Amino acid sequence: MKHIKVLGIGCSNCKNTIKLIDAIAREKGTEIELEKVEDIQAIMGYGIMSTPGVVIDGQVVHAGGVPSRQKIEEWLG
Amino acid sequence: MNMTATTPTWPETSPRQFLVSAAVLWLALYWALIPASEALVAALPVDRARQLGGALQFFFYDTPKVLLLLTGIVFVMGMVNSAFTPERTRVLLAGRTEGVANVMAAGLGIVTPFCSCSAVPLFIGFVQAGVPLGVTFSFLIAAPMVNEVALTLLFGLFGWRIALLYLGLGLSVAIVAGWVIGRLRMESSLQDWVRDMPRTVAQAGEIRLTLAERVEAGFAAVREIVGKVWPYVMAGIAIGAVIHGYVPEAFMASVMGREAWWSVPLAVLAGVPMYSNAAGVIPVVQALLAKGAALGTVLAFMMSVTALSLPEIVILRKVLKARLIATFVSVVAAGILLVGYVFNAVL
Numbered sequence: 001m002k003h004i005k006v007l008g009i010g011c012s013n014c015k016n017t018i019k020l021i022d023a024i025a026r027e028k029g030t031e032i033e034l035e036k037v038e039d040i041q042a043i044m045g046y047g048i049m050s051t052p053g054v055v056i057d058g059q060v061v062h063a064g065g066v067p068s069r070q071k072i073e074e075w076l077g
Numbered sequence: 078m079n080m081t082a083t084t085p086t087w088p089e090t091s092p093r094q095f096l097v098s099a100a101v102l103w104l105a106l107y108w109a110l111i112p113a114s115e116a117l118v119a120a121l122p123v124d125r126a127r128q129l130g131g132a133l134q135f136f137f138y139d140t141p142k143v144l145l146l147l148t149g150i151v152f153v154m155g156m157v158n159s160a161f162t163p164e165r166t167r168v169l170l171a172g173r174t175e176g177v178a179n180v181m182a183a184g185l186g187i188v189t190p191f192c193s194c195s196a197v198p199l200f201i202g203f204v205q206a207g208v209p210l211g212v213t214f215s216f217l218i219a220a221p222m223v224n225e226v227a228l229t230l231l232f233g234l235f236g237w238r239i240a241l242l243y244l245g246l247g248l249s250v251a252i253v254a255g256w257v258i259g260r261l262r263m264e265s266s267l268q269d270w271v272r273d274m275p276r277t278v279a280q281a282g283e284i285r286l287t288l289a290e291r292v293e294a295g296f297a298a299v300r301e302i303v304g305k306v307w308p309y310v311m312a313g314i315a316i317g318a319v320i321h322g323y324v325p326e327a328f329m330a331s332v333m334g335r336e337a338w339w340s341v342p343l344a345v346l347a348g349v350p351m352y353s354n355a356a357g358v359i360p361v362v363q364a365l366l367a368k369g370a371a372l373g374t375v376l377a378f379m380m381s382v383t384a385l386s387l388p389e390i391v392i393l394r395k396v397l398k399a400r401l402i403a404t405f406v407s408v409v410a411a412g413i414l415l416v417g418y419v420f421n422a423v424l
Contacts, residue, residue, distance in 0.1 A: 049163040049198050
């Protein structure tokens, strides 16, 4: 099971990112554990400079803006 | 459902051809606008010279014009922005001496994609990599204030002179305010955990995008930005139309005219809580200007709406101590006040 963290301080793009990942995971039937990280010190620990960021199993795979559907499908694939 | 196997669309296979056709179509639509809106209002059972007719004309002409301009410019800026990332901007600014770097930071603030919700990670990322505090502030002030949405609306509703004026003054405020903050040597007013974070070396991967990928970035920018601001633009133009049609000439002169000295600080104060509605505020302001409000007051209001936002201040509080927040707000507010007063005095 993939452990996915969405890093963001609660802006609308961060919420949309979570919704999109959740929706695509349901579509594909992939089991994931989705976690929201809103603490700024924790976010900075990943070394990203723009939010929302996406971390999969400890690896930063995306930073800045809502990721595209295509990208998310690749992550979950 | 697998979406990755879709056949490539026209913009993907021949982006150059697509861009030329899109530009021609865009220009044709733009030139057809005035006749179309006049014909539309003429077809309505209202007298154009009457109040309702004037208001409808304003609404039917300005709404498509502004949305068309916005779509075109946001698309082009999306393509340009795809070449700039915060990481690359940081590389360009790290380790430079102040002065020149303040000018660069303000300029990069225009082209680097920036969302106010990223203000904190960006701030820390800059400071960690050794970008001077004042230079970081020049960037942070310019990025939201001088943006393509505000400039497009100003160009569409006020003309290119005012748009250029706003661009020049906005950059000046960002450069000077950042430089002043740098001179105050307030590094000790960062929150302790920020100051104690390990230093990093600024680096960024090379970005090589094909034209097709840039076109895709343009589409993404239009979806994200125009998709978000169009209701505010429509609402703003609707309110502006009502003001145009029904508020008597020179009504605003006593409240927002240049004789009312207190109108500039009041405009700055009123702008602080209005951040998210910048796109809707401009059409209203344009209508007020037509009714006798002074240009300096209006520019000060615009700058305050975009540069000083309450949510951003709240977010920045997590990385800055109160003393530095207060300094930031007062230096920027002083710069905006100066712009307002100078314009009201000169023009």
